[in-house]
Amino acid sequence: MSEAFCLELYKDKVVVSYYAEKFHGRKTANGERFNMYDMTCAHKTLPFNTIIRVTNYANGKSVDVRVNDRGPFVAGREVDLSKGAAVKLGMIKSGTAKVKIHIVKMGANTKQSxxxxxxxxxxxxxxxxxxxxxxxxxxxxxxxxxxxxxxxxxxxxxxxxxxxxxxxxxxxxxxxxxxxxxxxxxxxxxxxxxxxxxxxxxxxxxxxxxxxxxxxxxxxx
CATH class of the missing domain: 3.30.70.1070 (Sporulation related repeat)
Structure with missing residues (x-):
């Protein structure tokens, strides 16, 4: 079955960034310790533990990440990825990327919208x-x-x-x-x-x- 039938498109043509060394080891919004090598991300509103698939339009690379933090707090940015996820997307040099985002699995604490x-x-x-x-x-x-x-x-x-x-x-x-x-x-x-x-x-x-x-x-x- 193709991705179009498997996953729900959440956002299209939005900008993601990443965060790394400065925050490594600090507590995330859900109480975990941020590990810049883990496949995690920050989002302002999606429930914690939601899994999203981020696809880079520039090179077609995708990565699945888990929401465990809140952010980004920069206008025009949808998600802050861990450095490890950014590496997989091939966006380390650019710092940001235009992507599409699919919902793989909503977090266990999901409520009615x-x-x-x-x-x-x-x-x-x-x-x-x-x-x-x-x-x-x-x-x-x-x-x-x-x-x-x-x-x-x-x-x-x-x-x-x-x-x-x-x-x-x-x-x-x-x-x-x-x-x-x-x-x-x-x-x-x-x-x-x-x-x-x-x-x-x-x-x-x-x-x-x-x-x-x-x-x-x-x-x-």
């Missing part, structure tokens, strides 16, 4: 601190008018990356953008959104490139 959830008036809720084991199971609820929610858009091990992502969201004219510490990670969220406004706001965020939103209910104050 933000747009689909918004249309259905249902949004996946993240787990709240101190929740019971039963409540920690992935779930969806109908949003309630008058109830406030936080829309989480990213979680970062590097606080500077979180702050830069928050500034990017704010520059896109979204209000109530906040960073929230959670253990060793820093979350970026749009906070205090009324339940009746969540679906439309999630869709607006998705249209601006801030996808993979997760919503958690907050205590009204």
């Amino acid at each position: 933000a747009v689909s959830a918004a249309k259905a008036q249902k949004i996946p809720l993240t787990r709240s601190k101190g929740a019971t084991s039963k409540a920690k199971a992935a779930t969806q609820v109908v949003l309630k008018k008058g109830q406030l929610y936080d829309i989480q858009l990213g979680s970062f091990s590097d606080e500077n990356n979180a702050r830069e992502y928050a500034r990017k969201i704010a520059r896109a004219k979204f209000k109530n953008v906040a960073i929230q510490k959670s253990g060793s990670n820093t979350k970026v969220s749009v906070i205090k959104v009324d339940g009746k406004d969540v679906p439309s706001l999630v869709k607006q965020l998705e249209m601006k490139g801030f996808g993979n939103a997760f919503v958690r209910e907050r205590k009204n104050r």
